[in-house]
Amino acid sequence: MSAFSREAGKSVSLPAVGCIGCGNMGGAVMRGLCAHESLRLVGHDHTRAKVDALSPAEAPGRVAWAETPEDLVRQAGIVILAVKPHQMEEMLASIRPCLNADKLVVSLAAAVSVKELQRNVGGVCPVVRLMPNLPARAGKGAFALCLDDESLCETQKELLLELFRVMGLVLVLPDGKFSAFSSVAGCGPAFACLFMEGMENAAVAMGFKAEQARRLVAATVEGTASLALRDNIPFDELRRQVCSPGGTTIYGINHMERMAVRGHVTDGVLESMRRDRELSGK
Secondary structure, three states: OOOOOOOOOOOOOOOEEEEEOOOHHHHHHHHOOOOOOOEEEEEEOHHHHHHHHOOOOOOOOEEEOOOOOOHHHHHHHHEEEEOOOHHHHHHHHHHHHHHOOOOOOEEEOOOOHHHHHHHHOOOOEEEEEEOOOHHHHHOOEEEEEEEEOOOHHHHHHHHHHHHHHHHEEEEEHHHHHHHHHHHHHHHHHHHHHHHHHHHHHHHHHHHOOOHHHHHHHHHHHHHHHHHHHHHOHHHHHHHHHOOOOOHHHHHHHHHHHOOOOHHHHHHHHHHHHHHHHOOOOO
C-alpha cells in the first residue's frame, strides 16, 4: 500500500516525515509536527545536536536521527528540504536515486520555483513548495503551500493541509504569489519585532524593568492580533475602538501619522518583495 493511501471510511494514513536541514525554518516545522503524536519524524543536519534538540523534553528521541540525506529519504514518505536556495540543485541531485513515485518532496527554499524542483527531481515524484514563517515554532505560524504540480493526488493535498494546519494558518497559493507572501508573512515577524522594540524602549524609559517591558509589549501585540482574528475586525476599526476623542491614544496615533509610520511600513514590505524578485532573477 502506498504511503499516501486511504482505506475506505478511514482518514489519510500519515507516512514518516523527514527534514534535511534542521536550522531555524526546518527546525520550526519539525517542532510543530511533533504535535502529531502518531507521526514518525526523522531529521538530518550537518550538526546532529540540532536534530536532537527538536525533540520535546518529555519525549527525547521523538525526532530520529538519519546519518545521511540518502538514509533519511529511504525512511521518509515526505521529504522536507530546508536547505539554502543555492544548495537545492546539488541536494536534489544527491538524493534523486532514492526518490520514487511514493515519495513527496517539500521545499522550503525561497526563490526556487515548482518548475525548477520538478526539473531537478526528473519528474520521478511530486514536488511542493512550502513557505513557513518563524512563529510556526510556537504553533502560530503562517504557511504558503503551492500545489501546482499536476502529479499531486487529492489524498496528498489533504494530507499536507492536515499536517501543517496544526501549526497555524495555511494558504494554498500559486507559485507566483510566493514573493508577496514572503514579504508579508516571512519578513513580517522582523517588522513586528522592530515595532515592538520601539514600544519596549518607551516602556523602559517610563520605568518598567526590561523583562516587564518585553512581556507587556508581547502580550499587548499578541492579544490585539488574537482579537482581530477571533472577531474578524478590520485593523482600522480596532484602532478606532482604542482612540477615545481627545484621549491619549489619538495623540500618539497623530504623531505616528505625521511621521508617516504606516507608509514607511508599507514601503518596507514592498522593498522586501523587490529584493526577493531580484534574488530570484525575476
